[in-house]
Amino acid sequence: PVPSRESVDREKAGLRQEMRAKRQEMVREEQERTGRDDxxxxxxxxxxxxxxxxxxxxxEQKVEESYLSKVQSQTRWSGxxxxxxxxxxFNLAAFDLAAAGIAQEVRFVDALKAYSQTWQTYSEEKQKAWDMERQRGSDGSVSFNSRDMEQLTVDLTDYPRFEFAHMSLLDRLSEIYLxxxxxxxWNILFFMLAYLSFLRYDIQ
Structure with missing residues (x-):
């Protein structure tokens, strides 16, 4: 059975709460070990x-992927x-031909996942660059002057853009051939039934 969206969100919230507790425990142990608060x-x-x-x-990604996999499997079998x-x-063929069907949705979700990974890598690189700039003083020594930190800026103009392309017409046609x-x-079957019904009709 496919779990509800609410149960998945609760499971992910439980994971985040568990990780926060683990983070706090690691901070406390590190403070006790070093004798410093910073x-x-x-x-x-x-x-x-x-x-x-x-x-x-x-x-969290494993939980989300498991949920999406079950939803897609249920959608496929129900279809x-x-x-x-x-x-x-007719409806499924019309939706797929208009690039609004299930295959298009799966393609869009995959593009979002890929962009999420790209953005994660980009943000980590910017975070590292900001940390290095924050710790670099004018003479090359480490500096934590609050006034200098206020003047630090991060250039985000080169952030990765989300790009998504609809399926080509040929791909859409390959999706609806079945x-x-x-x-x-169905048309042939209904025509044959109608024709047989006409032949068996008593005109007298």
């Missing part, structure tokens, strides 16, 4: 935190069963 300035500790964030993102009706075949075939079969 453990976030330590590069090694920042690396551990980034690894924890990546672990959380991967866990197969619903094709018993000619109207369903529905077109089913519609042709």
């Amino acid at each position: 453990v976030w300035r330590d590069e090694g500790f920042q690396t551990k935190m980034r690894a924890l964030d990546e672990e959380m993102q991967q866990s 197969i069963v619903a094709r018993i009706s000619p109207l369903t075949s 529905d077109i075939l089913l519609l042709a079969v």
Whole structure:
């Protein structure tokens, strides 16, 4: 069975809460070990935190991918069963031909996933660049002057743009050939039934 969207969101919220508790525990242990409160300035500790964030993102991604896979499987099987009706075949063919069908939705979701990964990589690179700039003083030494930090800026004009292209007409036609075939079969079947009914009709 496919879980509800609410149950998936609750599961992801539980993972985030678990990771927050783990993060707080790691901060507390690091503070006790070093005897300092500003453990976030330590590069090694920042690396551990980034690894924890990546672990959380991967866990959430697995939950989301499992949910989407089940939804797509259910949609595919329901479409197969619903094709018993000619109207369903016509509707599915019309939607796919108009680039608004299930295949187009899957293509769009895949593009969003790819863009999410691209944006994640971009944001991590910008974060690293900002950290390096923050710690670089005018003489090359580490500086944490609050006035200097206020003047630091991050150039985001080169952020990656989301690009999405609809399926080509040839690809859309390849998606609907089965529905077109089913519609042709239904037309032939109904014509034969109507013709047989006409032949058996008593005109006397």
